[in-house]
Amino acid sequence: MYDDTITAIATPVGEGGIGVVRLSGPESAEVASRMFRRGVRLRPVDVETLESHRLYYGHIVDPSDGRIIDEVMLTRMAAPRTYTREDIVEISCHGGPVPLREVLRLTIESGAREAEPGEFTLRAFLNGRIDLSQAEAVMAVVSSRTSESLEMAVNELRGKLTGRLQPAREALLEALAYLDAAADFPEDEIPSVDVPDVLKRSETYLREVLASSRMGLLYREGVQIAIVGRPNVGKSSLMNTLLRSDRAIVTEIAGTTRDVITETINLRGIPATLQDTAGIAETEDVVERIGIDRSRQALESAGVAIFVLDGSQPLAQEDRQVGQLLAQRFGSAGDRRLVIAVNKRDLPDRFDHAELLDQFDETPIIELSTVAGTGIDQLEDSVYECLVAQAGEAREPAMVTLRQQQALSRALEHVHAARAALAEGVPQDLVAVDVRSAMLAVGEITGEQVSESILTEIFSRFCIGK
Ligand SMILES: Nc1nc2c(ncn2[C@@H]2O[C@H](COP(=O)(O)OP(=O)(O)OP(=O)(O)O)[C@@H](O)[C@H]2O)c(=O)[nH]1
Ligand SMILES: [Mg+2]
Structure with a gap:
């Protein structure tokens, strides 16, 4: 920004x-x-x-x-x-x-x-709201002019990614230099290099960049967050608290929410679409039952689900029912798509959910009160951490194009193949082929395909105010 x-x-x-x-x-x-x-x-x-x-x-x-x-x-x-x-x-x-x-x-x-000309659109692009092809589509409607500040911004964009890929490039180069030399000279005449180790390092670096690009995608595309639980635990109250507005109807009557209510918030920079759902329970009411079906559908497309429980009530049969549903979908080990929110912590504690929570021993549990406003920040942190973990623990998002992401994956495949070949004792000159292909793929990412000149040209064609 x-x-x-x-x-x-x-x-x-x-x-x-x-x-x-x-x-x-x-x-x-x-x-x-x-x-x-x-x-x-x-x-x-x-x-x-x-x-x-x-x-x-x-x-x-x-x-x-x-x-x-x-x-x-x-x-x-x-x-x-x-x-x-x-x-x-x-x-x-x-x-x-x-x-x-x-x-x-x-x-x-x-x-x-x-x-500057095109600067609004350039910002939309650099902030990840639109991709280059969309920017180009906007461009098609407007006329031409150039600017230097644009070039600087573009330099920064490219320079950053190039810098991040530098350690991987260096490691690949080191491995390649050794493999090439070893093909031409006897081993004792050249400095020895631990090739498997160097390749392993380059793989780690590449994985980090790939994770960052997944994070970038998350910032660009956003994520859906389903708020689920049995009736009356405070799902709509939580929705409203996260939205900082009274969007959803809240009452003490169980079964208040009957449809999925959707609103988008900015979650630590990620556009997060919240879905408040109908409380899941056995019911004879036709409308309520349709609502509950929609709750299940919302779960299907959710990147993260928040499982809301009521800490002022003992465990109910309906909590177990929701728990089962969630365990089926998010229960596998290492799955980072679920956060448990124990609500109504301002009331006397009657929480006895050990039996339920046993199924979710790796899931973060956040205690909160939508009435007192406590625990909300922690919940947001926790959801954000889930998203980061899903992307692969990237520290900082990288805005890369799909083409760049594909090149990155290809580079990784080649490094992987080279490592496997080495382990199997394949001759070194053949291993070098894979290392070289990996180098080329990395070169495509940093290289001239998305050159400044292309970007500068695209954005300089906008008129001022676009
Ligand atoms: N004391 C206290 N009451 C709360 C809290 N959160 C929600 N409530 C109350 O709990 C009741 C139910 O809240 P809702 O947000 O409507 O619950 P829901 O889960 O959306 O319920 P359904 O839409 O029926 O599934 C309301 O009376 C809220 O005021 C809280 O943190 N503390
Ligand atoms: Mg509700």
């Missing part, structure tokens, strides 16, 4: 019905707050507190002298559900060039920087 906030007129120059000035970056709301006023009294507003993705009517004033510039509609869009995945503010003005330029000037004077 970038730490500066960019601004531009996002609509064509000239007279039109409306024209839009768009801000993107962490200070979008702050910049807009300096000039946006509401009501007849032109009250100042903290734009940060306005509801996301809603239109607000008001005026833009010049903060230096209070002069009204235009009557506008303002929308704040909170990250990550925005064009750039950053915080965005859009100000829709009357569509003449004068008000638009005035508003643009005020945003710059209030701390935003004028955007």
Whole structure:
């Protein structure tokens, strides 16, 4: 993510019905707050507190002298559900060039920087919201211009991945140099290298990068999280707490939720789609039963499930039933797709679920209370850790293309084959063939296929405000 906030007129120059000035970056709301006023009294507003993705009517004033510039509609869009995945503010003005330029000037004077051509889309791309082919599709609609800052951003993007692959490249090169030399010279004339060990190292490095790219994918595509449990344990309350809004209906009546309710949150940077489901129980009620079927379906597509239990109640038959369902799907050893949440910890403890929890001895258990607001951070951490573990313990996500990911997998296959061949005593010059193929595959990732020139060309064709 970038730490500066960019601004531009996002609509064509000239007279039109409306024209839009768009801000993107962490200070979008702050910049807009300096000039946006509401009501007849032109009250100042903290734009940060306005509801996301809603239109607000008001005026833009010049903060230096209070002069009204235009009557506008303002929308704040909170990250990550925005064009750039950053915080965005859009100000829709009357569509003449004068008000638009005035508003643009005020945003710059209030701390935003004028955007380079294509910079909004470049950010959307670099923040992982769109891939290159989508960016190219957007590009097709707009016209051409170049920029240097774009090239710098692209350099950074490529340089990072190249840097990460460097240790693997060096190890492969070391192995290859030895294998080639050993084919030409007697063994005692060249410095000895522990080839199996060097290859093993390169494999480890490559695996790390592959894991990072899976993480990257997670940031790009997001994940579905199903909240499941028997009726009345507090699933909808948990949903609302995680959303920080009263989205789902909560009552003390068992069977309140009858359909799957879906909303997306930003979970430590990962777009996570939460699914509040109907409590699973035996029931005669037709609607409730359909809801329960949908709960099961939600589980099918979930990347992570949160199993909610009620810590203020003894274990119920229905808890066991849900437990069985989850054990079938997520119960295998090392499966990191389940988190158990013991809710209502603000009430007296009547938790006696040992028998149930025995089935899930590797599953993290988080104690929380949606009423007191305790344990929520821990739950989010725990879910996040599950996702990281699924991706393969990557420390930092890497934004790689599918093509790059495939090249990475191929490199790994070749290293693997080389190691197996060595272990079987295959002649070294044949082993060298696989090592060389691995080198080539790594070269494809860092190499010229996705060269700066291609990226620069793509984004430089956008016009300002795109
Ligand atoms: N004391 C206390 N009560 C809670 C807590 N969480 C939820 N409740 C209460 O438990 C009741 C049920 O909460 P819901 O969130 O509707 O439960 P649910 O699991 O969605 O229930 P169904 O939709 O019927 O399956 C409500 O009366 C909530 O106010 C908590 O942490 N502490
Ligand atoms: Mg509910």
